[in-house]
Amino acid sequence: MGTLENQIVRITSRLVAPFIQVYGIYVIIHGHLSPGGGFSGGAIFGASLVLVALSFNLEVGAKQISHDTASILESGGALGFVITGLVAIALGANFLANQSAGFPMGQTGQLFSAGAIFIITFFLGIKVASTIVTLFYNIIEGEDKSGDAH
């Protein structure tokens, strides 16, 4: 359906989406430096993907990130979090330990600082973004099936 409103929405969202994504990534990787972090950034990033899928259709959305990929990423993000915690144990400190486990702390205020926090935030970002996408797909697909059921 190529109505005008549709076109406006599509073009705008196509224009805006990359910026949103970049901003999301920014928020994620600056989680230890400024307000924000894995959850906020992930939510922003995930919203951009949802935006694309909403303004176009499911196939286009799926080209960006498919349902399966999203759910695998979701598990992977959470697993990464747990593994980071376990790495600390392997390094001889407590679970989820940071400096005491010997993660490099870097210079305060720099991007690569705060040791494991950075990694954890990153994994969290992946997890949250993919969760939002998965939720979206789940609900949308449920709607689709309901059309058949009625």
Add this chain to the structure above:
Amino acid sequence: MGLTNHFPALILAILLGISFLSPILFRWVRKASAPALLLSLFLALVMAVYLLIQTTQVGEFSYYMGGWPPPWGIELKINLIRAYMLIVVLAVSLWIMVYALKDLEHELKTDVLGWYYTLYALVVASMAGMALTNDLFNLFVLMEICAISACAIISIKEDRACLEASFKYLILSAMGTGCFLLGVAMVYMVTGHMNYDLVNEYLPVAVEQYPNNMFAASALFIVAFGTKAALFPLHVWLPDAHASAPSPSSAMLSGLVIKIYAFGLFIVFYQIFPRSLLDSIPLNEIILWLSSMGIMFGSIFAMVQVDLKKMLAYSSIGQIGYVFLGIGLDDTIAMTGGFYHLLVHAIMKSMLFMCAGVIIYTTGIRQIKQLGGIGQVLPITMIAFTIGSASMIGIPGTGGLISKWYLALGALEIGRPIFVVIILASSLLNAIYYMPIIVNAFMQQEEFAYEVKAVPRQMLIPLIIGMIAIVFLGVFSRPVIVLLENGLQLFF
């Protein structure tokens, strides 16, 4: 030194890890997913047993997440009672999972099995976390995780009853956790801490300064835990949720999930609240009377049920009352009984739900009146049912008697024989609704009228284990009782 120091965190890490891993495993290496879940539950159980042994040797000890001590970091604390809870949770969930593997194939679609394992591991992980954590806010988060995943293992079976029941459960438990969070906010406002021990340290002063605040908080806590644990008038969600869920979920929910909240209330009452608060306002009285009403009404409601699983669910309302009675009686002996009942009921109610699951699996029957003569065709299942019911009634030789004995003794100890009467009356009511089922199942003259599938061995073995466990708990109760008595001394 070494890996064993990290066991408290490793238990959680392993359970969370497997819960995130299992959808991936299920997608790529389908055969490995179920054994991996069992293996990790088993590993966690081994660690929990190790923790228990360690506590008996060195006493209470803490684990700081990330190496941060309490005011800043999250603290996991292990003492005898917590280790006991942990073992109960892990052992019973491992046992249920063995049964579930077969039953779920029948009750669920294949493609959601991986997600079921995820949710199951999440429920177990959150319960283990609730047993271990020493931080109010963590407790809140874990309660929410537990609530969502518990709802999800109901609604994963997509029929209407399950969906509605789990929606209702979700809303009510969200209200419950809302109340809990409000209570936590009030405690935080006056103490500035979340850690149990620190809160406990600062509360006596705070109670004197802001009594109203703490009164409100205590009421909120009771309602929050009461809703979650199905304390009597707040139990409304339970029968639907537990009856409509797939049988392993019912076993899990009735056996463990409601218990962990009772444990939470125990922690709040006896570890967080100062004695002066409990003495000045009748919190224990409220718990006592609510639980007594639950014991009586749960049994009475169960009597008129026609659906087997629904009857079991109502019976759970009565039985959770015993645990709360133990908490409310405020006496070491009674509390020992309550905690013992927690274990015994976890096993027997799970086993009864498994029996119901076997009956549904093999015959498709849910109505009680259709069960006449079923003992001839499903002997082991019905013997398991008999032993479970006997334990519910409190027949000697089963664990139910021991817990009732201790509860009643505790009630006498503090001079409240009325609760003994309630316990015994409820035993009678239990007999009235369990006995006819057993008698009809075994002694009816007519043949069983329905078609019966063969029972898979995988479903029978857990039942046999359960029978042995109940009889064992009834006969050799001493070690557990001693453990509980030692563990409860910390709180008095």
Add this chain to the structure above:
Amino acid sequence: MDSVLFISYVPLYVVLVPIITSISLYFFPESQMLVRKAGCFFASLFSLGGVIWLMPYMLEGYVYCYLIEFMQFGLFFKVDIISWVFAFLITLVYFLSVIFSFSYMSFEHNLRRYYSFLIFTLGAILGVVFAGDYFSLFIFFEIMTFSSFVLVIHKQDREAMQAGSLYLYMAIIGGLALLFAILLLYGCTGHLDMVPALEVLGNQRFSILLLFMIGFGIKAGLIPLHIWLPLAHPVAPSPASALLSGIMIKAGAYGILRISLILFRPAGEGSTADWAFIFNSGYILMWIGIITMLAGALMALLQSNTKRILAYSSISQMGYIATGLGVAIFMGLEGAMGFTGSLYHIANHAIFKAGLFSMIGVVYMLTHELDMSRLGGMARKMPLVTLTFLIAALGIAGIPGFNGFASKTLIHDSLLIAHSDLGIYGIFVAERVFVIASALTICYFVKLFHGVFLGQVPEKLDHKYSLSLSANFVMVVFAALVLITGLFPNLLLELLFIPGAQILGFSDSSLQPLFGFGFFEWYPLRKMLVVILLALLIYMPASARGWFDWTPPPWLSIQKVVFKPLPQLILSFFFRGFNINDMAMGQFYEHTDNDNNKREDYLGELEIFPDSAHDEAGQSAYYTSGKGLNRDRQLKQHFRSFFWWDQDQWTIKNLNFDNLLLVFVLGVILFIVFSYGS
């Protein structure tokens, strides 16, 4: 008497061997009857042998056996001579019943279950009498109840199921009463040993005694707790009836004996125990016994079913035992005669009642007929049965030369002594009632004997009967036991019962007359003659005018008057409450399944209910509450219009209601907390 302690595991083996045998026999396939019979035979023989082996130790002291860590309190066996008497009776009667089962049960179904539970019950009953503390006693008592339940409902027809469910519920109530009593006792004393403890019980002694009496009285069949007995004993297979009537009810008597003569006794010398309390409890027990005796005998006279006569006769004979015990209690340390009398009667009753049930069982086995009106003339067909039955009946009637005579004489004498010592008129009345009840006993046995063995043989039953050797053996042994005991009454008295009385601390002056008691002197014989004459006086006119066929009106039945309405009332109260509760609280217990979502959910529930109510009490409760249904419906409408909400929407899934409930509870708790706090 110096009592020596022996530590031996024989009591444990004696209890465990039958139990283990029974469990292992259950796993044998149905077809291997020989193994099963042999297993039962040898298990009961082993128990008998073990009990006999214990005898020399018994005469010198106690045997202890302690299993620590078992069931929380440890399993504790302590066998003294009183326990031993019971155990010996149990194993002896069991041994004979097992042999009798071989021939009797060969035409029955479900033998695997029968033999397993038969022999299991043996272990449980032995556990009851060997138990050295109240907790062990309670455990075995309950196990005994549940395993004997299976024997009661063996036939599985409607009658058996009804009797069984009544038995089960009564027994569970009894068990809970026992548990409560034991809990209270433990709360008072801090231990559960069987030692005198009247002083420490304080204010709770009355409730403890009452609860114990309810718990044991249900098993013992004392009026008014006897209602299950005449239903349950006749429906069981005859060997099992023999055990139920001969042995099982003695467990109740054993409990009463242990409670009243050991627990409710002052501890040691110079204690300030409340003898008035002891006297009152004994006096009441005696009267319960007297009433039980008379009412049981009267009810037995009015029955026409042979096994039911025997069941009522059991109730009546339990009355004798209770009377003897009551006298022993209220006479304090002077009550040795009453005690020995009732212990003697327990032994005698076990033998002749088990024998009588076996003989009636033989008749039933051969003719498949229990009703006296359709039997008759069996004396010609089964001479041996007739002879043995006659001996056993003479025993129970208390004719000199048979065993019942000795024990009844002792109990009667104890009443006379009590009257002459205390001079209470009530005891005199009791003694007269005793005589009348004894006469009635003779009457109903004459009636029973006449109905079954004399008269014309009905045409249907007029053929030749042959009987297996084992059944003959069992009957002959029972008759021989009756005769031996009856002819040498002092033998057992001096060997077992007097030492038993010595354990309980009865004074020497009261024990003295029992040595060399002159049973066959003119004085006791004269009493018996009076009884026989009285019996003839009653029987002649009554049988001629057909008084024995009178059916008592329903309002005389305790079951109809008290025991049925009571649960009905309670249940219907709950259902009614349930109903109102339902209206007010939004039907929250209702079903969510598709097929149960009718608007009038509660009505639907009630209509389904009769099928799911498995016993009469439940069903009648349903009907009682059903009567009020219309009124309730109107009430419901009223309630609906009362709230400003539209009540129609308040169904199970109504979250509004649930949330409101939550808020309401929160509000109530807040209110309570604040009202107390400030």
Add this chain to the structure above:
Amino acid sequence: MLIKIAHNYYYMVAILLFIIGMHTMLTHSNLIKKVIAMNIMDTAVFLLFVAVGYTYGGAAPIVTAPANEVLYVNPLPGSLMLTGIVVAVSITAYALSLIVKIYRFYGTVDYDEICLIRSQE
């Protein structure tokens, strides 16, 4: 009394929000509105928490600022509430997905209508 209340106005706002949420929960039959009400209730508690942690004139507790700043806002409630929000979001998402499925069965998300449909079956 009134002045006390006025000083603690944020508590009052939080309680007001909580009551609004509860009222919506109780009176509205639309399931989605119920979920929204749940969120309002949660938000009330979050507000309360954050208000508890706030210090008048305090700055954001970021280490990059020069060290002469003395007053910091307590960061703990804020970060805890972030977790709380995550939890609330996940519950909302789950509740909404359940509502979608309930809609599939009944064709409506209104509670009264669901009851009506069920009573007519």
